Amino acid sequence: MEIDKLINKSMLNNKIDKENMRNIIIKSAEQLKEGLKLAKNIKIEGNFTNIIICGMGGSALSAYLVDTLLIKTTLPIYIHQDYNLPLQTNQNSLIICISYSGNTEETISALGEALKKNIKTVAISTGGKITSICQQNNIPLVIIPTGIQPRCATGYIFSALAQILINLKIIEDIAPQIIETSTELKKTMIYLEKEGKELAKKLFKKTPIIYASNKFKEIARILKIKFNENSKIPAFYNYFPELNHNEMVGYTKAKKDFFVIIIQDSDDHPRILKRMQLTAKLISQKGIKTEIINIKAGSMLFKIFSTLLLGDWASYYLALEYKVDPTPVKIVEEFKKLMRE
Secondary structure, X not given: OHHHHHHHOOOOOOOOOOOOHHHHHHHHHHHHHHHHHHHOOOOOOOOOOEEEEEOOHHHHHHHHHHHHOOOOOOOOEEEEOOOOOOOOOOOOEEEEEEEOOOOOHHHHHHHHHHHHOOOOEEEEEOOHHHHHHHHHOOOOEEXXXXXXOHHHOHHHHHHHHHHHHHHOOOOOOOHHHHHHHHHHHHHHHHHHHHHHHHHXXXXXXXXXXXXXXHHHHHHHHHHHHHHHHOXXXXXXXXXXXXXXXXHHHHHHOOOOOEEXXXXXXXXXXXXXXXXXXHHHHHHHHOOOEEEEEEOOOOOHHHHHHHHHHHHHHHHHHHHXXXXXXXXXXXXXXXXXXXXXX
């Protein structure tokens, strides 16, 4: 299989990629199947009025992907990235706490408030304080594999979250589509790696700005995060049509060290597609490098995860261009240490 060949050729002795993120990216498609299995038996009874998903950083990314899927939900879903619980919370809410490490203080705060108010809760984690709290209080818990960065565990978290929502009948059963997407991603992995590597060369010594339609704005945001955390550089994002009413004016006096990536889907609104073409033309005329990247054809799930994989590869190879290990996030760990003092 192509995947096996890729793994065998992985840069095991690479002096830069010390924790072998390349293999983690290659194997990431399998996470989608595994997350479904891990959450299959999670059952929560109740007459819920809404769903509150609590999480930070990489642990929260999958919640936004559920929203991006544009599938019908039987209850409103709110995403909370802060301490405590949001105003939408009531006694009939279901709280879903997601923390890869299990030690995210904002998410622990949300879990603590849910316990105090006796609001039903379920959690997804690898261990840490959240796992201990759940086990001590008989809170349903999905334990996912540890050993990687939270941003690299999106497949595990997304499919586990989807399975929980499927079990609750909040969304339709998309498990077969998730499994099919996993298979399709493995088939295209080698091509996505090549495309990402080529994009990384263009981005070297540039600041990426990622644009997409409103429908795919969360994908643009996640790609921005991948460049932040993997490549260790600033990156920014925005979406159409809103950016045409304000942000594009900023290119009037912009420095030429930006590189604008426009993520385009053939199914985007025709007027949005025109906006993308015109925006790229006007920005290019200002001397700023611009590239339109077409989202791969396929199901909505495949579109989402193939684009994220392209971002993984581009940000990974950009890190190597800068001769920086893509895995550690030292400044975040330093910040957390200072917060504990």
